[in-house]
Every structure is written in C-alpha cells, then in structure tokens.
Amino acid sequence: MPESNQPEDYLERLRHSTAHIMAYAVQQLFPDGEHTVKLAIGPPIENEFYYDMEVPRPITPDDFSEIEKHMKAMIKANAPFVQETWTFDQAREWFAERNQKFKLELIDGISDQEVSASDEGVADEGVSIYHNGDFTDLCKGPHIEKTGECRYFKLLRVSGAYWRGDSNREQLQRIYGTAWETKNDLQAYLKQREEAAKRDHRKLGRELELFQMHPESPGSVFWLPKGAFIYNHLSEKVRKLYLSEGYQEVRTPLIYDSSLWETSGHWEHFKDDMFLIENEEGDPTSALKPMNCPAHMLIYKSVRHSYRDLPYRLHDQGVLHRNEATGTLSGLSRVRQLCQDDAHNFVTEDQIADEYERILGLFQRIYGTFDLPFRCDFSTRNPDKFMGDVDVWNRAEDILESVLKNNQIEYTVDPGEAAFYGPKLDFQVRDSLNRDVQCATVQLDFQLPERFELIYIAPDGSEKRPVVIHRAICGSFERFIAMLIEHYAGAFPTWLSPVQCVVMTISQKFVDYATEVQQLLLQKDCRVVLDNSDDKIGAKIRQARLQRVPYMLIIGEREQQSRTVSVRSRDEGDIGAMPLDSFVDKIIREVDLDF
Ligand SMILES: [Zn+2]
Ligand SMILES: [Zn+2]
Structure with missing residues (x-):
C-alpha cells in the first residue's frame, strides 16, 4: 500500500477496483457479454462494493463460483489499471458500439454537467476512462495499481435495484461483494457477517415472538x-x-393543519416524507406529524x-409517521x-x-x-x-x-x-x-x-x-x-427480559410446590411462567434456552422437600440448589434498575 494514502481510502479504491473486475467477469458468463451485459454504476460502500447491471438472465448465488473463477483469472494476470481521457465523441462511439446505454446516458449527463463531477468519469476536457486488461469502463477513479492487489475478495449477494433509483426506469441487478487487503481481514469480516446474520433482529424478532410486520400496514x-x-x-x-x-x-395531537407546517418550514423541506390528508379537490390541508x-x-x-x-x-x-418509500x-x-x-x-x-x-x-x-x-x-x-x-x-x-x-x-x-x-x-x-x-x-x-x-x-x-x-x-x-x-443476540439483561424466569416441574407430582414458587415470584413483580407440561425436563430446558430466558428453576422431589429451587442461569450456567428466599433476593437485586 502506498504510504501517502489513508488505509480507508486504499480500501475504497481496492473495493471499487474489484467491482470493475467483477463487472468484467459477469460479461464473461454470456456470449457477446460486452454487448449484452449493460453496466450501470459500481461504487464502493461500507466494507463492500457492488455493481448494478442489466443482464440477459437473472444472476443467482449459484453463478458466483463461475464469476469468481473469471475474477481470479484477471487478478492472477495482475493487469495494471490505466487511465485515459477520451473526447465525448470518442466515448459515445465506443460505448454505443457495445450497446452500453447506461454509460451513454452518464456521458450525456457529464456533458450536460447534470451528473456531478465527483460521481462519474469526468475530466476537464472529455471523459475519464479506466482500462484493466480487456475491460474498459467509464470511470473517474481512483483505482489501485494492479488487479493482483484484489485477491482477498468474496461475492456476497444479489438484489434488485432501479437505474438511478427511479422505479419508473429499468430494473437492474445489483451484485455485492467484499474485498480486503489481507486474508485475515477478509475472514474476520465474513465471520462478523455470519454472526450478524444469526443476530439479525428480523430473524430473532420472529423466533423470540417480539414483533411482526404485515403487508397490510407496511413499515408499521x-x-x-x-x-x-x-x-x-x-x-x-x-x-x-x-x-x-x-x-x-x-x-x-397526530394531525395538524397545513398552516402549522408552513410556519415550521416542514411544508417546504419535508412534505414528500409526510402523510398528507387531502380535501375533496385533492389538495393537502393537513398532515400526520413526522416530528x-x-x-x-x-x-x-x-x-x-x-x-x-x-x-x-x-x-x-x-407517535410519528414518515412516508418512507416501500423499498427502503x-x-x-x-x-x-x-x-x-x-x-x-x-x-x-x-x-x-x-x-x-x-x-x-x-x-x-x-x-x-x-x-x-x-x-x-x-x-x-x-x-x-x-x-x-x-x-x-x-x-x-x-x-x-x-x-x-x-x-x-x-x-x-x-x-x-x-x-x-x-x-x-x-x-x-x-x-x-x-x-x-x-x-x-x-x-x-x-x-x-x-x-x-x-x-x-x-x-x-x-x-x-x-x-x-x-x-x-x-x-x-x-x-x-x-x-x-x-x-445482545436476543439475550436481554434480566431487568429487560420479557420472561425472567421459568419454573419447570420434573413431573406432575410437584405442581403444587412449583405453583407456590411462581406465585411468590409474581408477588415480587418478577415476570415468571410455569412450565408444568408433560414434556421431559430436557425439552423444557431447551425451550427456555431458545427463548433466552435468564433463569430456569427446576422443581423435583428434593427441591420440594427442602423448599429450595435448582437454578440454571442463562449466563452463569448451573448454579445448583438455593433456598427459595435466597433466589428471590438475588433476582430482585438484578431487576432493581434505573438509568
Ligand atoms: Zn470505476
Ligand atoms: Zn425537534
């Protein structure tokens, strides 16, 4: 890595360069790919990169190994990234020959100054072009020096996107990948992603029965x-x-007259993001508050x-309402x-x-x-x-x-x-x-x-x-x-856990004592449920674990006779038998919390 550059800048260049290599590799999947895979834009994003493109058929993760194979070949060739400045006519001709309609639109935007100079390939006189090996792209750069630097990469996922983010324009495919400077960095990132996927709040929200979403009320x-x-x-x-x-x-109130939004300036700056209420003529006269x-x-x-x-x-x-686009x-x-x-x-x-x-x-x-x-x-x-x-x-x-x-x-x-x-x-x-x-x-x-x-x-x-x-x-x-x-990966601290404690019986013989334990804890404002089903104790424990319950109290013969509870803690493991009163003291101390 050149010393004069910040590490973050280098990673951005590395990722953007890998996006070029990926675009080239996708073209290799299709006969005449240079003409049939229509490339849009491919910027680096946080930790990752993507490239938007229109493809002859949808790309799926099953295609990734083939795409990666072509990418590795170009990386192995260690081709330099070379910049050139073309005239507008030269660039138009080259991209028109290859049916690259999005690039042509970008070039027109550049000549009209509609696309800002920082977005796409633009030079003082004409258009900035980058080559790497056989691949040529409209691009302002900057890039790394050679494709060989991109060897620690992985393709991650594919999603839909609209050209220029406009749902009235072409639907594109967005292929995401990640690239890093070292193998260790790449592996650490992939591991973190895996852990993040396990903890995804949408997944845990379902599994822990915390919330639902329904298409009948999107985003609520x-x-x-x-x-x-x-x-x-x-x-x-x-x-x-x-x-x-x-x-x-x-x-x-939730609803206010438009005059208030005019005074506050929201009408001027925020109207598109508000839920408006219209009169019979279709003019908005009031709105739900976004703030x-x-x-x-x-x-x-x-x-x-x-x-x-x-x-x-x-x-x-x-309660606030903001009219976010469905796709976001x-x-x-x-x-x-x-x-x-x-x-x-x-x-x-x-x-x-x-x-x-x-x-x-x-x-x-x-x-x-x-x-x-x-x-x-x-x-x-x-x-x-x-x-x-x-x-x-x-x-x-x-x-x-x-x-x-x-x-x-x-x-x-x-x-x-x-x-x-x-x-x-x-x-x-x-x-x-x-x-x-x-x-x-x-x-x-x-x-x-x-x-x-x-x-x-x-x-x-x-x-x-x-x-x-x-x-x-x-x-x-x-x-x-x-x-x-x-x-917390769903394992909330005891004070915030919706269920703090499950009392579970080894058999039906102990229901009376278990109920007594439950009642005592309820009186102390603990959130406690009783599992006196006929399931085996192992199954009951497994169920409580899946729900990330902080404490399990197991009630059998010994506990009933000695008026104790056998305590298993989510965070500390098997604590063993405790007098009932001691456990009550322990849990009360834990839930007694103010910010
Ligand atoms: Zn580029
Ligand atoms: Zn405010």
Whole structure:
C-alpha cells in the first residue's frame, strides 16, 4: 500500500477496483457479454462494493463460483489499471458500439454537467476512462495499481435495484461483494457477517415472538406481548429518568393543519416524507406529524416565559409517521410509524453549555446501562449557508466542542455539514459486533424560535429569543430495540427480559410446590411462567434456552422437600440448589434498575 494514502481510502479504491473486475467477469458468463451485459454504476460502500447491471438472465448465488473463477483469472494476470481521457465523441462511439446505454446516458449527463463531477468519469476536457486488461469502463477513479492487489475478495449477494433509483426506469441487478487487503481481514469480516446474520433482529424478532410486520400496514410494527413489554418497559425507564432531570412530559395531537407546517418550514423541506390528508379537490390541508417540534413550539408560545422558567424542557413520546418509500423499509430499522424519546429544551444562550452537559449525562446513563460505548460526529457551520449571527454560531460551536472535550467523548468534526439553522451532534453507539449504529441526535436550533416568534422576558425586562435544543437519546425506540436485539443476540439483561424466569416441574407430582414458587415470584413483580407440561425436563430446558430466558428453576422431589429451587442461569450456567428466599433476593437485586 502506498504510504501517502489513508488505509480507508486504499480500501475504497481496492473495493471499487474489484467491482470493475467483477463487472468484467459477469460479461464473461454470456456470449457477446460486452454487448449484452449493460453496466450501470459500481461504487464502493461500507466494507463492500457492488455493481448494478442489466443482464440477459437473472444472476443467482449459484453463478458466483463461475464469476469468481473469471475474477481470479484477471487478478492472477495482475493487469495494471490505466487511465485515459477520451473526447465525448470518442466515448459515445465506443460505448454505443457495445450497446452500453447506461454509460451513454452518464456521458450525456457529464456533458450536460447534470451528473456531478465527483460521481462519474469526468475530466476537464472529455471523459475519464479506466482500462484493466480487456475491460474498459467509464470511470473517474481512483483505482489501485494492479488487479493482483484484489485477491482477498468474496461475492456476497444479489438484489434488485432501479437505474438511478427511479422505479419508473429499468430494473437492474445489483451484485455485492467484499474485498480486503489481507486474508485475515477478509475472514474476520465474513465471520462478523455470519454472526450478524444469526443476530439479525428480523430473524430473532420472529423466533423470540417480539414483533411482526404485515403487508397490510407496511413499515408499521405489530408488537407482540413480549416485544410490547420491552418497548413499554424501556419507555417507562426513560420517562422516569427524564422526570428526575426536570423534563415535563406532554402528549400532543397526530394531525395538524397545513398552516402549522408552513410556519415550521416542514411544508417546504419535508412534505414528500409526510402523510398528507387531502380535501375533496385533492389538495393537502393537513398532515400526520413526522416530528413533535411544531407542537412543542405552540405549547411554549401559549404562555409568557420569564428567564426564570428556562430551561423549559418538553418530553414527548408521541407517535410519528414518515412516508418512507416501500423499498427502503427494513424490519425495525427503517419504519413508517415510530416513537422517540423526543424532547425540546428551550434555553437562553447562556444556558447552552449547562444544558449540553446535562444531555451528555443522560447519554452516559442510558448507554452506560447497556455497556454501549458511543462517539459522535460534530457538524459545524456551512459558511455559505447559515442563518443568524456568525458570533453566536462561533460561540455555540466552541461551547459544544468544550463540552465534548470535558466529558472525554470521542468525536470527529464535519466542517460545514451543519444544517443552516444550527450545529448538530450525531451519536453512534458501537455494538457488541463492533458495528457503529446511528441512534441519537442533538440539534441546536436558532431558526424555529424565529419562525414561531418565541420570546422570554430577560432580567432587564426586554424580550429575547430562546434557543431550542432538539434531542433524542435513544432516538426511535423501534431502531433502538433493533440495535439492542442484535447487541445482545436476543439475550436481554434480566431487568429487560420479557420472561425472567421459568419454573419447570420434573413431573406432575410437584405442581403444587412449583405453583407456590411462581406465585411468590409474581408477588415480587418478577415476570415468571410455569412450565408444568408433560414434556421431559430436557425439552423444557431447551425451550427456555431458545427463548433466552435468564433463569430456569427446576422443581423435583428434593427441591420440594427442602423448599429450595435448582437454578440454571442463562449466563452463569448451573448454579445448583438455593433456598427459595435466597433466589428471590438475588433476582430482585438484578431487576432493581434505573438509568
Ligand atoms: Zn470505476
Ligand atoms: Zn425537534
């Protein structure tokens, strides 16, 4: 690897180069493939790459070994990647001869400046072309030096995609693969993928009977009893924490008149993502809320606030709707109906630092409980696009940065990436598979108070604008629970487990004592079920294990006589016989938890 390059950049070039090799290999599957396999685009993505193409017949994973064989041949040949600049006419002629209609469209886009220079092959005068061996592609690069560097790769899966993401255009096939610098890296990634597939929250959600999805309501979750328990328990714990931190909970309507969305700016920027309600003429007159902010602005504005009332914090777990495209919906991670641990904190400029300190404290308490380390991206002012006063921005950004530093939070600055109305912190947690999952956002907002003309009375009696902080720590509960399911592989900590304990009888003779044990635990608010079926004890244990139940209490002759329980723990294995009272004490200690 050339020393001057960042490892990440190198991997991106490596993966994109492997995509070229794969495109060439797919062409080799078909007679006259250079003309019949129509290539679209093939960028690197996180850890992987893909290439979109129109193929004479669908590619399936059964084709992978044949494609990989052709790829290996080109890799073995160690062909250099060579760049050339062609004139538009030269490029059009070459790709037209080969029926490469998508490339022709891209070339036209480049000459019209419609495709941005960073997207596809474009040079100052004409079109950038890359060759590797017999393969030629329209491509801006950059690439690695030789195909031999791509030897640690694997094809992964194939899916459908539309040309330019437009469902009215051609349906393409997208073939995904991964490529790494070393064999170890490749194997580690494949292993992580395998583990991730086992923990996939959609799969575990089914197996653990947590939730369902139905085509009758796409992107909206049917929480089954166990999943609903987790959802409610989590939201209750969060609620309790916020109450203790000076937040006031409100409940606000789902549907609002379009005038509110005009005031808030959502009509202008967010309308396509909202569920609109139309009048008889088909004009939208109201909409389901995608966010709680405008409702909270109305509440704030309804009374006069003195500086003494601030910070004023409104917490709302209301139901939100977002009109995500059907194709992008995915399990709990991307839904149309969701709830957040959302809050809006109204503060004076002088209170920003303190308020961020407190908000970061909430992060530490919630994420700390789940052993989830977190880091954040700090988006700062875009010099060409911002509202308000530069000095106010600079002060706010300095404050945010020093709060991050004081709290020793790992962060990266994304200069110029903030929305025009205020600097933003995006938080990612690192789960047990070492994946970064985006959860929470803390957004400082100078704009909404302007739009809603919010004021507070300053100590000198003058009217001042408050600043609003939009903040969600868990983010959407749906996505947060998806992350927790995968983080714990379904084995939730005892306090969050929908069933904490199964009491199981060795035979029907012990049902009375087992029922007594169950009743005692129920009285102590433990979530306990009794398995007194005629199944063998081994089968009962297996069933409880599959459901990731933290404790199994086995009841037989000995236990009944000595008033004990035989305890098997999901996490600690066989603990052995315990007096019933001792077990009750143990489990009560474990479930007694607040953030
Ligand atoms: Zn390329
Ligand atoms: Zn908001």
